Each structure stands twice: as structure tokens, then as C-alpha cells.
Amino acid sequence: MRHIVKPLLRHRMMPLLVVLQVALACAIACNALFLLQQKLVPIVTPDGVGHPGRLIVAWNIAPRGNPWPPATLRQTATELHAIPGVVSASLATSWPMETEAQLNATVVADGKGIKASAAIYIGDHLLDTLGLRLLAGRDFSAGEDALVYKGAGLHTDGPTIITQALARRLFPGGDALGKVVRIGDQANAARRTVVGVVAHLMRNEFGQDDREDVDYSMLFPGTASNWPIPIFGVRVRSTAEAAGVRKAMKAVVQRELGPDMIQGIDPAYESYGDMRERMLAQPKAAVWLLSGVSMIVLLVTVVGIMGLTSYWVQQRTRQIGVRRALGARRGNILRDVQLENLLVVGAGILLGMALAYAINLWLMQRYELTRLPWTYLPYGALLMLLLGQLAVLSPALRAARVPPVVATRSV
Amino acid sequence: MFRYNLELALHGLRRFPKSTALVVLTVALGLAACMTTLTLLHVLSADPLPGRSQHLYLAWVDTVLAKPLGSGSTDMALDGISYSQGYERIKLADAQALLAAHRGVRQAMVADMIANLASEDGKHTQNQQLVLATSADFIPMFGVPLRYGRTWTAAEDAARVPVAVVDSELARKLFGTADAVGRGVRINGTVFRVVGVSTPYAPQPRFYGLNFGAYSSDGGEGLYLPYTAALDAGLAPPDADACDADYQAANHGMSGDPRHCASLNVWVQLDTPRQVADYRSFLQHYVEQQKALVGFGKPARSQLTSVAAWLKRNDVVPDSARLNVWLAGSFLLLCMLNVVGLLSARFLRRSPEVGIRRALGAPRRAVFLRHVLEASLACMLGGVLALPLTLLGVWILRQQDNGFSGLVRLDPAMFGVLFTLALAVGVLVGLLPAWRVSRVEPGLQVKSE
Numbered sequence: 001m002r003h004i005v006k007p008l009l010r011h012r013m014m015p016l017l018v019v020l021q022v023a024l025a026c027a028i029a030c031n032a033l034f035l036l037q038q039k040l041v042p043i044v045t046p047d048g049v050g051h052p053g054r055l056i057v058a059w060n061i062a063p064r065g066n067p068w069p070p071a072t073l074r075q076t077a078t079e080l081h082a083i084p085g086v087v088s089a090s091l092a093t094s095w096p097m098e099t100e101a102q103l104n105a106t107v108v109a110d111g112k113g114i115k116a117s118a119a120i121y122i123g124d125h126l127l128d129t130l131g132l133r134l135l136a137g138r139d140f141s142a143g144e145d146a147l148v149y150k151g152a153g154l155h156t157d158g159p160t161i162i163t164q165a166l167a168r169r170l171f172p173g174g175d176a177l178g179k180v181v182r183i184g185d186q187a188n189a190a191r192r193t194v195v196g197v198v199a200h201l202m203r204n205e206f207g208q209d210d211r212e213d214v215d216y217s218m219l220f221p222g223t224a225s226n227w228p229i230p231i232f233g234v235r236v237r238s239t240a241e242a243a244g245v246r247k248a249m250k251a252v253v254q255r256e257l258g259p260d261m262i263q264g265i266d267p268a269y270e271s272y273g274d275m276r277e278r279m280l281a282q283p284k285a286a287v288w289l290l291s292g293v294s295m296i297v298l299l300v301t302v303v304g305i306m307g308l309t310s311y312w313v314q315q316r317t318r319q320i321g322v323r324r325a326l327g328a329r330r331g332n333i334l335r336d337v338q339l340e341n342l343l344v345v346g347a348g349i350l351l352g353m354a355l356a357y358a359i360n361l362w363l364m365q366r367y368e369l370t371r372l373p374w375t376y377l378p379y380g381a382l383l384m385l386l387l388g389q390l391a392v393l394s395p396a397l398r399a400a401r402v403p404p405v406v407a408t409r410s411v
Numbered sequence: 412m413f414r415y416n417l418e419l420a421l422h423g424l425r426r427f428p429k430s431t432a433l434v435v436l437t438v439a440l441g442l443a444a445c446m447t448t449l450t451l452l453h454v455l456s457a458d459p460l461p462g463r464s465q466h467l468y469l470a471w472v473d474t475v476l477a478k479p480l481g482s483g484s485t486d487m488a489l490d491g492i493s494y495s496q497g498y499e500r501i502k503l504a505d506a507q508a509l510l511a512a513h514r515g516v517r518q519a520m521v522a523d524m525i526a527n528l529a530s531e532d533g534k535h536t537q538n539q540q541l542v543l544a545t546s547a548d549f550i551p552m553f554g555v556p557l558r559y560g561r562t563w564t565a566a567e568d569a570a571r572v573p574v575a576v577v578d579s580e581l582a583r584k585l586f587g588t589a590d591a592v593g594r595g596v597r598i599n600g601t602v603f604r605v606v607g608v609s610t611p612y613a614p615q616p617r618f619y620g621l622n623f624g625a626y627s628s629d630g631g632e633g634l635y636l637p638y639t640a641a642l643d644a645g646l647a648p649p650d651a652d653a654c655d656a657d658y659q660a661a662n663h664g665m666s667g668d669p670r671h672c673a674s675l676n677v678w679v680q681l682d683t684p685r686q687v688a689d690y691r692s693f694l695q696h697y698v699e700q701q702k703a704l705v706g707f708g709k710p711a712r713s714q715l716t717s718v719a720a721w722l723k724r725n726d727v728v729p730d731s732a733r734l735n736v737w738l739a740g741s742f743l744l745l746c747m748l749n750v751v752g753l754l755s756a757r758f759l760r761r762s763p764e765v766g767i768r769r770a771l772g773a774p775r776r777a778v779f780l781r782h783v784l785e786a787s788l789a790c791m792l793g794g795v796l797a798l799p800l801t802l803l804g805v806w807i808l809r810q811q812d813n814g815f816s817g818l819v820r821l822d823p824a825m826f827g828v829l830f831t832l833a834l835a836v837g838v839l840v841g842l843l844p845a846w847r848v849s850r851v852e853p854g855l856q857v858k859s860e
Binding site: 013014017018020021024025027028031032035062262265266286289293296297300301303304307308310311314315363367 | 430440444525538539731733735741748752753755756759843847
């Protein structure tokens, strides 16, 4: 060990440069990968919606003056359901992958006090129209779906269907069915009884893509009153019929609601797949950018380590020759160079971890990012060590090939 | 002497072309990343109206007859057309009172509205067009460049005359010609007579209408109407910050009716700090005089906000743009460290040669200078290569559809920044290796040869 550490201390500049490079690369890569992972959350999390091409959504329907009475909207939904090829039609307050209207609440597991922030979708026949997969319990009954709330429905008791992720969060280790979730943390908050659990349903809040709770959603049956921007969704039997249904849907909505819409604001009729594409375009672009940056950072570091080590090896050609002449095997030399690299890169990583954490703390203060999880650090360290070893392989092999006779040459 | 050093440096660069290429490429990558993100930030944080924006202030008084909004644990976010963060708009009566008071050098009421337009003969239509309802002072105050005709007068504002100023682009779409003075634009059955044509006007960011997006690659409103006539024609802002409580109780929807809801902005031009202070106390005094507000349990609130503070409050420059600059900056630092290492190795390999030069009488200073020069040359080359790479980066940014990326382009100032950055990087990066190689002892090197 001494014969490795000593030269490092004597010629400090080269190892120091490697340490600094590794530290900086480590800090950048950890933070970039962390940002990358946050952007990936909404892209890789299943949104729960089945056959996105068969779901058509009409949104951006804005009334002039007062909102439409629930009866008018219900009538429109009924007519939408009557379009040939439509399997299910819904009238809702908000919709996944659409941020125009959002309903979010702090929900509390009754009795246990566990809190979570969840998105709430209120509407009729949502399970069928969204094509959600029911894991346990039942769908809402026809009677429950026919309910008309006084307001939005947040303050009314009743049944609810929640996602599995939310069920696990609120009722860890237990069956959520039949349990009560309170909507809000005030004493008089509404009580919703869980009647069903679905596999997934993504929330429609994209302000912070780093949420672990991106799958915390609830469904309420029924129709909200005085809701200014209603959303209609219809599920089509087959993708082939989608274009025709879309046209018919536009005609129905225009006929029923068109005269009372705000002039100049036209509704959008889109397939859910297109809505998803549009919402995820920006996180996707960011993912490409960040992964490109991370790759280049690592590449530059590998090249840097390679250049420095090969010079470092070349400078010691004679010493290596002497050691070989004195009986060191090729394997010994190879291992020594690799071990040396391990020490230097390890020092760089330790420094880099501290730096990564400091940067993260600073970013948290300035840009409201979340804390870098500790689990990132060992992965980052392992990655850097491997890259270090990869970079040193060629110079180390060259060192091992130095023949013993070099020692005698220039004396 | 400099020429000689330059020749030596060039010779040095040519001697190890592979390692030179590596240095140049690394520097180019670092510089290009930095320049791309800086260009984006530069575009986003530019002064929207140089020379004017320092004198413009947004006036706000809270006269909404309702209790202040509390924040509960259940929230409904209804952003019909993405709300700006603050509660900054006011009602019609207050806007008119502020305009009539004439306490600023100039003052204008501003509100974006959406309308379906048609030429008078009905042959050409333009749907969902953004229209600016404003008052007579807007065009001189915000420096909208007029090409033909005139702007409207305060008298026409007061008389509710349906006149309009149109920009040349919209004029071409509606009338087929830029000189549209005298033509008519039909909105909801009212014909607005065009009295003036402006060249397209779209300050970036469009600070007076952030609700409809801060940056628009495809221009701004295109049509300016007197607010009085626009309201008469049935236009209204699509949303409001807040409405009077009794009105809200009777109308549940999103309403921007400025008679009952705070949906208008008032901008004031104030040229001296003295005027700003006076206007501030005038506003506060105005709110305190509002007898109707008693009983709603809110303090008398008013605010005067400068353009810079306004942009900051609304987070107009997205955090991600700043974050990217930091990321690219640290990447450049990494590239520089890398190049320091590469150059050190390269210079020190030359120790025997330097030793001989030193033995032959070259002073340390000359050796140091020569190597700094070589490093700077390599980095300047990197700067040259960074230019196409930056253009590539800017092109990639323009492909991303996020409202503002279409605006990103390199301007002469950014070329200057690139040149300076490359030079600074070159000198900084050269210092350590050059110092190290200038320490080479002449005697020792000659001995070991």
C-alpha cells in the first residue's frame, strides 16, 4: 500500500486534478440524474386509463355568465351516449391529463389520522369511461351516479373509489374497503366510504413532477352543480369508430351548449392519447436533455481520467521497469495502477458526495426542489468507481507491458 | 517577441494533433452548453421595453366587496386561461377613477379579451383573436409604433366611439392590405372603424397581459380598441381575480364583468421617484376613502408595482431556465478541469525541451507566457467550434414547444459573450499548467537526457 500512496503524495498535481474532476462530475451527475428521475415520474407511472385511443374528451367548454344547470349537462351526456359506437359517456368536473380544472384535497384516513394529498375526480360512470381496472370492491351504483350535488360535492358524504397507491398509504397493511376517508382535515369534513379500489389513476396536477403521490386519486360519483367548466368523456367501441364519434360529439355539444358558450373560446375534442402526448411532451424533452447532459459529463470525465493516468504512467516508466526487473509480475503492476485509481477516484467520490448534497441543499432553498434521497449516493459512487476503472484499463495495461529491460536502458 | 511566442505556440499545437483536438473539443462542448442556456436566459430576462419599462407601474387597489379569500385544505384550481399569481386587477369604476385623476404622467387601462373578428364586408374572418381593450394613452405610453393614421383620443374614449388601431399583419389578413385606415372590423355586430395601423408590436415578455402567456412566438394582440366601445360591443375579460360577494352569490360561473369583478389592469407612467412616492400615497388614500368597504373586514390595501418587480413576482423567467444555466456552468467547470489536466500532461511531457530552452537562456516569464498563449489559442479554437454547436443547441431548444423557445436566437451581444468566455477560459485554464512547466529546472533536465 505504501508504494501506491507515497508517489501520490509526492506528485500531488495529477492525482489532485483527477480527484477534483471526479468530485465535480459526481456532483453534477447525481443532481442531473435526480432531476431526470423527477421528470420521469409522470412518464413511467401508469395512468390507469385503458385504450387511450378509444377515449374521446370534450373540454374547454366555457359558459357565458352562469354555468349550465346540471339537467342540461346531463341531457347532453345522455345524447352523447346515444351516438352509435359509444359504450360509455361521462360528465365530469376534471379529467386526467387536463389541468384546466383541478380538485385537490388533503384527505385523512378516519380514525388513523394518516394524511395524503389526493386528486378528486367527480362524475358519473367514470370507471367505465376511463377504462380503469377494478381490483376490489364494486363500481358505483346507478343511484349513486344519478346524484346531483349542491356544490362541487367535496362537502357531501357518500361512497368513493380510490387507487391502490392511495389505499396503501391511508390504510397500511389493511383492507381499505369499507373504511372512511375524510375530505379535508377540519372537524366537519365530509366522510367518504371506500367501496372500490382501482389499480391506477394518475392525478392531473403537473406543477411538481416529483410527487411520489402522482397515483393518489379518488373518484366520486354524481354530478356537480354550478361547475363552470364541465368536461365530457366518451368511450368508443373500437378505434376505427373514433373519428366518426368525435364528429358526432362535436355536433351534439355545439347544438346543446354552443349558444351559451363564451364567444371566442372553442371547446377541444381530443382523444385521450393525444392529450397525454401533449401533457408529457415537456417532461419528455427535459428527460432527453438531462440524459444527454449526464452522458456527456461522464464521457468527459472518463476521457480526462484516461489522459491524466496515461501521462502519470508514462512518467513512471522507469520505476515500473525497475520494479519489473526486481521481480514484480505484470499482474502486480496492473493491480497497483488499478488500486491507485481506486484510491484517487474514491477520494473524488467522497468529496463529490458532499458537494452533491451541498448543491442539492442550495437548490432546495432556491428552486423548491425536494431532497436528494440518500439512496442515490451509493449508486452514483458505484457508477463513478466503475467508470474510473474503465478509464484506467488501457493505461494500466500499457504499464503492465513495460519490459524489465527499460530499467537498465538510460542508466 | 510575441510573434515568436505565437509561432512556438502554434507549433506546439500542431505537434500533438490528437491531444489538441481533444482539448478543443472539450472546451467547445463546455462553451456550447453554457452559451445555449445563457442565450435562453438572455432572451427570457430581457427588458420588454428598453427605455420605457423603468417608468411604468401597475396600480392596484382592493375594492372588491367581499371577504378576503381564505386558504382552506381543500382547494379548487380553475385556471381557465392560466391565472397570473397575484391578485392585481381592479374593477371598472376604480379604473375610471384612476384614469380621471390624471395623477401620473400618463395612465392607461389594459385588459386582454378574446373575440371573433370579421372584415366589414364579411369576406375575411379571424376567430379567437386576442384583442387589447385599452384607453387613449396606451399607444404613446407603451411606444406602439404607428405606421398609418393616428391613435384615438381621450375624447373618443369618453364618447364610446367604436374606433380601432390594427397591426399591419392582422390588417393584411382582414383587408389584404397594410394601409387599412378607414376600413371596418366587425365584432359582435359592432363595426369598429380603423383609425390607425401599427407595425406588429409584441414586447417579450408581454408583461401587461401575462394571463395569456408571457412569451408568444407568434406576436401579440394585433387589435387595440377603446375599452368603453369594447365593453359596449359585449366583450369582457374572460376571468377575474375576485368578484363582489353579492354578485358572486347570484352568478356562480367564471365571470370577468369589470363592473362587479376585478378584471382590469391600470398602468401608470411615473418619471421621477418623487412622482412614484406621491402616486403611492394617492392610491392608499383612494382606498381609505372607499366607504363601501367597511364591514368586509379587510385592511385598506393598495400597491404600486414596477415592471421588474411585477415580472419577478409572477416568476416570468421559468426556474428551469436558471437551473439549466447552473447545470451548464458546472459542466463548463468540469470541462475546464479536464483541459487543465490534459494541458498539464502535454506541457510536462515537453519538460526536456523546456529544460534545454531554459539552459539556453529563456527566462521563466517567456516560458510561462508561451504556454499560456498556447492554451488560449486552443481555447479560442474551441470557441470557434462552439459556435456551430451553440447554434445546434439553440436549434434543439427551438424544437421544444413551450411557448418561448421559438424566440431563442443568438444576437451580437451573445457572440461577444462567447468570445469573452472563450478567452477567459483559455487564460484560466492555461495558468496552472504553464506555471508548472515554467518551474522546470534547466540543469536537471539537461543532465537526465
